[in-house]
Amino acid sequence: MLSNNSKILLRIITTVYNSGIRKYVTPPKRFYRKTGVVTSNGKYEITLDQRKLKTPNGSPFYVESEPLAIAIATEWDAQKEVVDRSSMHLTALSSTVIDNPNNLQKTDIINYLVNYLNTDTVLFHSGEEESLKKLQTSEWDPVVNWFNERYQVQLTATDGLEIPSFPPGTAMNISRYLTSYNEAALHGFMFAVDTIKSIILTCACVDRFITPEKAVLLARLEEEYQQGYWGRVEWAHDVQQLDSQARLAAAVLMIHLNSSNVFIKHKNI
Structure with a gap:
């Protein structure tokens, strides 16, 4: 008993x-x-x-x-x-x-997005597994190089735990770009960044340098690498991947459909 x-x-x-x-x-x-x-x-x-x-x-x-x-x-x-x-x-x-x-103002969202560079997924390479670091370099560096040229900044990756340091003017250049969007579009940016943990990959999607599907794979690069070594639970990992793709695609669509070039203007007769 x-x-x-x-x-x-x-x-x-x-x-x-x-x-x-x-x-x-x-x-x-x-x-x-x-x-x-x-x-x-x-x-x-x-x-x-x-x-x-x-x-x-x-x-x-x-x-x-x-x-x-x-x-x-x-x-x-x-x-x-x-x-x-x-x-x-x-x-x-x-x-x-x-x-x-959350009573967010436009400047609040822009500051959140710019500050995300300090923890951006694609700027933190592996410092322990050489094969993983090599994969990250080959897959992530082209996107970072594109971002640097597109937004006139000089971001570099780190293979340690320290926060990357950026040259003066980096935040200002990116903030100037984000300011051109309205608040609805910026909410799309924030949703995308929260989904894939990267402002760099988000901007690459918005500018059509990569697809949302590719961005999700790049954001999950270390996870995919580990699954290749330890094995993959297909139904669980596939659901997570598809959910992230759906979220990111919706966020990018939110940004584009709230941009000025999609608004219909009727002329007065």
Whole structure:
């Protein structure tokens, strides 16, 4: 028979286990038949049947880019029996721009992105495994060299734990480039950087130097190298890789569809 202490411990474990199970919320069933886009005063709203979409905070949901509105409506239309909000990255990004839960200003986002260079994935090479370092040099250095030429900076990689040092003017050059984007696009930059841990790879994607698929592989280079040595759990690693690709692709799309060249301007007659 179990002692009193064992019974108490068993009840605690059971309670925690059951509580963990209840945390998984079942996605809501699809409650609309069709999606649409309506426009008014230069803003585009998403409709689910006759109801207009709202943000998580209850604010009216709108974007200022018609192509982006169509892409968001497509996200909602692509839902099947249930509505999986975790797969609708453009909807989530646009809601974040409107609700701005962290009260971020444009300068806050730019500073965050520029400061990310101190921990950028592709600037930290292996200092222990020579074969891994050789792989990193061959795969990462071309992107870093492109970034240096594109943004007139001089970034160099390190094979130690110390933070890389950059010449004066580096932050200013990159900040000047980022300032040309509006806040919605900058949220896309931030989402991309958080996904692949690299402002360098993000900019390479935005400028179409590499594809999102390639960027994710470069960001996962050390992980892929270790998996090649120790073995790969295909279903788990494939899901992670595809999820990162989807997030990064949505972020890049968010940036492009919030850039000035996609806004439709109507001339007054």
